[in-house]
Amino acid sequence: xxxxxxxxxxxxxxxxxxxxxxxxxxxxxxxxxxxxxxxxxxxxxxxxxxxxxxxxxxxxxxxxxx
Numbered sequence: 001x002x003x004x005x006x007x008x009x010x011x012x013x014x015x016x017x018x019x020x021x022x023x024x025x026x027x028x029x030x031x032x033x034x035x036x037x038x039x040x041x042x043x044x045x046x047x048x049x050x051x052x053x054x055x056x057x058x059x060x061x062x063x064x065x066x
Contacts, residue, residue, distance in 0.1 A: 002041035005033065009057045016040045031061045 003015045013033035
């Protein structure tokens with residue numbers, strides 16, 4: 001079951017992860033929220049991160065404070 005987040009406006013978003021290749025050839029993981037479940041949906045928030053909500057209601061993944 002994919003991790004879903006419902007914001008203050010009542011919209012539900014699903015957390016995803018995609019690995020992309022940068023111009024220098026290095027690979028980097030990108031985390032993003034989408035309204036529909038797609039390939040790469042995650043079951044849990046990655047360790048060291050937390051879900052926050054921007055002032056306009058969009059969910060974002062932020063590093064957790066230590």
